[in-house]
Amino acid sequence: MHTLIRQLLKFCLLMLAVSLVVFFLVSVSPIDPVQANVGQAAYVTMSEEKRVQLELYWGVDAPFWERYVNWLGALLQGDMGTSLRFNAPVAEVIAQRAGNSLVLMGIAWAISGVLGFVLGVVAAAFRGRWPDKIIRAYAYLLASTPTFWLALIALMVFSVWLGWFPFGFSVPIGMAASDITVADLAHHLVLPAATLSLLGVANIALHTREKACDVLESSYVKFARTRGEGGFTLIRRHVLRNVALPALSLQFASISEIFGGSVLVEQVFSYPGLGQAAVTAGLGGDVALLAGIALVSAALVFGGNACANVLYAVIDPRMRTKKQAKGVFHVDDTEAGAHA
């Protein structure tokens, strides 16, 4: 109970800090929201009254703390504000886009986690030999590849040259919403999801490999070897178990990376998700939407880490017993009384 309250407090502080930073950054941003949103030509020909009216609408002159306090007050009453850019409530914009993004990120997260874990363990089991060399070469290559560049290459090869997948968006262009099938959605999802997973795999495979190598060099694996264990049995009995825990926390920590990657991938594939909306909001000075997305993503990452902590406590026997009362074990512990 005590820890729950502490976690809640931490969460609130995190949300406060994130939103404060967003508002501060927008206030020091050189972008003039009026100019950015009406377009260069309209801005020049605009009448003075119209401009003042728009500046009032975008709150250009209001000091940042005043806007922040107003926004925070509304948020505490459950109102996330209005996205000026999309001319709709922030909650609505986020809800609409979160669906797309969560599917994309969820798939990438699952694939990169499973594939990365398997590759990492295989590399460690064969360390120094050719499967390890191939996996490591692949992982280093991808880990040093910029996300947007890989996305562009994927787009060039599979959309332009081969024509297997669409160029972008989450649905076919010019099709009525009622006609769109799951197959259409999946077809549009393949390239962005594949790009995002490929990048995640590299990181997780390398980290898993390191952990698995540590386990393979541990005293308890050495002892298991002296008892005649080896090969796949050894991996299954000792390595998988002991690598699973760090892999789990790594997997949940990677949510933030997947989120960061999704911003770039969604941008390149014109995929209408949270990442793309964040870019639009940032460039358009739409502070309410930007703050909303920042809060949602921070909450997601926080939730992921909290999940990892909870799972750790459930899975790791060393964490579990800490919580139980001390003195559960009253087993005879004297040196005497060996063989009866």
Add this chain to the structure above:
Amino acid sequence: MNNLQEGAQKDITLHENLQHVSTQMHHHHTHTSDSMHTDGHHLLQVEHLSISFERYASQGSFFASEREQVHSARDLSVSVHAGEILAVVGASGSGKTLLADSILGLFEPNATVRGRIWFDGKPQTAETLAQLRGHGISLVPQSVNYLDPLMRVGNQVQGWCSSAANRAERERKQQELFKRYGLDLSVANLYPHELSGGMARRVLLCCALMDNPKLIIADEPTPGMSLDLAVRAMDDFRFFADAGGGVMLITHDVELALRVADRVAVFKDGTVVEETAADNFSSEETLQHPFSKALWRAVHAWDKGGESHA
């Protein structure tokens, strides 16, 4: 690169019925009455073992670095008889554990190992030594760190087995061992971090005994224990040796070795300088090597100082 050279098996003289006394010397060592030459040979015989590691020399550029050989053990000979505890005594870090690893066939990839090892009368290669792990030779490691932290103790003592019938049999044996060594059956459900020092020591011994070994290699099995406690902990090994097994006790503690071992191999700079009956440590004159004599003087100076170890 494990060049465990197979030597021609030596002509073994049958002297099973010979009465050995402490001062009698043969095969580079002296005996005690406990030392048995079952079937006319030593349980374990290591001859002229040399271990060296190849590494890059520290001088030279990164790309054109020379390789050099570092010798960790040279011309090491030692024997363990059935029915005895042989203590291998030497300073920490002098390479005693490497000897244990070699007997268990655990070689680093960059190691070159030469020499001959016989087990139970048969010459061994790296491959056959690996097969003997858990099937004749068992290790008793020094601490609970040698147990998988995420696996229940009972499961670890039972070890791996392929079939369900086998599993039941091993579980029965594990319970029998726990009873014999005064471990509550509920200990099987604990995780290693929940074991006390004394429980951990007995669990590690049970791991080794589970596999019915002929030879136990105990690598510093009594860390952090007072001498009296350590001597009592060694009762279990005495029991095993008296039942016809052989124990190689690797330790840096000379006093412990002299109290519990039948014979002592003095280890220095990667080789055994003297292998002699523990009784020969009763006076300086019966010891041969200067280093053994120095050890003798160190132990006796300690006693005269009147300080208690416990």
